[in-house]
Amino acid sequence: NFSCLLHKVTYNFTFSIIILIFIVGGFIILLLSIAFTRYQSIxxxxxxxxxxxxxxxxxxxxxxxxxxxxxxxxxxxxxxxxxxxxxxxxxxxxxxxxxxxxxxxxxxxxxxxxxxxxxxxxxxxxxxxxxxxxxxxxxxxxxxxxxxxxxxxxxxxxAYSAPSFTETNNSILTAVANTWFPEPNVTWSDHAGNILNGNTSLFTNYNRISRVLSRLEQPVLLNETYTFLIQNNLVKSVSSATITGTGVLETTSFTFSTSPMLLPKWLSLLISLHPWLCWRL
CATH class of the missing domain: 2.60.40.10 (Immunoglobulins)
Structure with a gap:
C-alpha cells in the first residue's frame, strides 16, 4: 500500500511540474509577444x-x-x-x-x-x-x-522610354523608342490581340542601351488601333496607336516587375568599364 501511495504521489508531483512548465512557458511567450508588439519596427x-x-x-x-x-x-x-x-x-x-x-x-x-x-x-x-x-x-x-x-x-x-509613331504615305506604321535596357523583345498586335508581323532593329551603344526601331510589315487601316509591346525582365511598355487619317493617336503605359531580381554586380561593373576597355584595346 505504501508503494502504491508513493507511486501516486510521485505521479501527481510530476504531472503538476509539467502543468507548471506549460503555464510558465505560456506566460513567457505572452511577455515576448507583448514586447515584440511594443517595440516592432516603426x-x-x-x-x-x-x-x-x-x-x-x-x-x-x-x-x-x-x-x-x-x-x-x-x-x-x-x-x-x-x-x-x-x-x-x-x-x-x-x-x-x-x-x-x-x-x-x-x-x-x-x-x-x-x-x-x-x-x-x-x-x-x-x-x-x-x-x-x-x-x-x-x-x-x-x-x-x-x-x-x-x-x-x-x-x-x-532604361525605358515611350515610343513615338509615324505613318508613311504607303500606310506603313513605324515606332521608335530611344532608350531601352536590358535588351527588350518587341511585339505588334491588332485590336483583337492577333500577332502581326513586324520588322524590328535594335541599335545598341557602348553602354548597352538600345534604340528600338520597328515597323509593321503590312499596311494599316483607317480607324484601326494597333498595340505595340516592348518588354524586358524589368519593364513592360504597352502602347496603343490609332490611325486617324490625319496622324496617329497614341498612348503608352508602363508596368514594372515586382520580382526582387537585381542586375548582377559583375555585369554592372563590366558595363561601367566598357568604354575604358574599348580605349585600352
Whole structure:
C-alpha cells in the first residue's frame, strides 16, 4: 500500500511540474509577444522593389511613425541610409541636419532627403541621375522618439522610354523608342490581340542601351488601333496607336516587375568599364 501511495504521489508531483512548465512557458511567450508588439519596427516602405530609369531621378520610399514622445519631435529623429556592400553612408540626417562627412563618393551631390517632410514621418531618399552602378540593396534606418526600425529596398535599374509613331504615305506604321535596357523583345498586335508581323532593329551603344526601331510589315487601316509591346525582365511598355487619317493617336503605359531580381554586380561593373576597355584595346 505504501508503494502504491508513493507511486501516486510521485505521479501527481510530476504531472503538476509539467502543468507548471506549460503555464510558465505560456506566460513567457505572452511577455515576448507583448514586447515584440511594443517595440516592432516603426519604419515601412510602400515600394521595396522599385525600378530606376537610367539618367532619371528616383525616390526610394521610406516612412516612419512621427509621434512625439516626452517633448521629442519627429524632426529629432536620426535617419540613416546605407547600401549593402559599400562603405560610408548614402545619407545621414542627425541633430536636425544632414551629416555627410562619411558619405560614400558615389552619392555625393546625388542623394538628399525631403527635410521639410521629416516632421510628418517622411524619410524617403531622392536619388538623382540613376546609373548602372546604383542597383543594390538600400537600407533606411530610423531612430525616432516613437521607436526605431529598418526597412530594406532593392533597387533595380533599367532604361525605358515611350515610343513615338509615324505613318508613311504607303500606310506603313513605324515606332521608335530611344532608350531601352536590358535588351527588350518587341511585339505588334491588332485590336483583337492577333500577332502581326513586324520588322524590328535594335541599335545598341557602348553602354548597352538600345534604340528600338520597328515597323509593321503590312499596311494599316483607317480607324484601326494597333498595340505595340516592348518588354524586358524589368519593364513592360504597352502602347496603343490609332490611325486617324490625319496622324496617329497614341498612348503608352508602363508596368514594372515586382520580382526582387537585381542586375548582377559583375555585369554592372563590366558595363561601367566598357568604354575604358574599348580605349585600352
Amino acid at each position: 519604419v515601412e516602405s510602400k515600394d521595396t522593389f522599385p525600378v530606376g530609369n537610367i539618367t532619371q531621378d528616383i525616390i526610394l520610399d521610406c516612412t516612419f511613425d512621427p509621434s512625439s514622445v516626452n517633448g521629442k519631435l519627429a524632426v529629432d529623429a536620426t535617419i540613416t541610409w546605407t547600401k549593402d556592400g559599400l562603405g560610408g553612408v548614402v545619407y545621414l540626417y542627425q541633430d536636425r541636419a544632414a551629416q555627410l562627412q562619411n558619405q560614400n563618393l558615389q552619392f555625393r551631390n546625388r542623394a538628399e532627403l525631403f527635410q521639410n517632410a521629416i516632421a510628418v514621418g517622411n524619410a524617403s531618399l531622392l536619388l538623382r541621375n540613376i546609373t548602372v552602378e546604383d542597383p543594390g540593396t538600400y537600407r533606411c534606418g530610423v531612430s525616432a522618439p516613437s521607436g526605431h526600425g529598418t526597412v530594406s529596398i532593392q533597387l533595380r535599374v533599367a
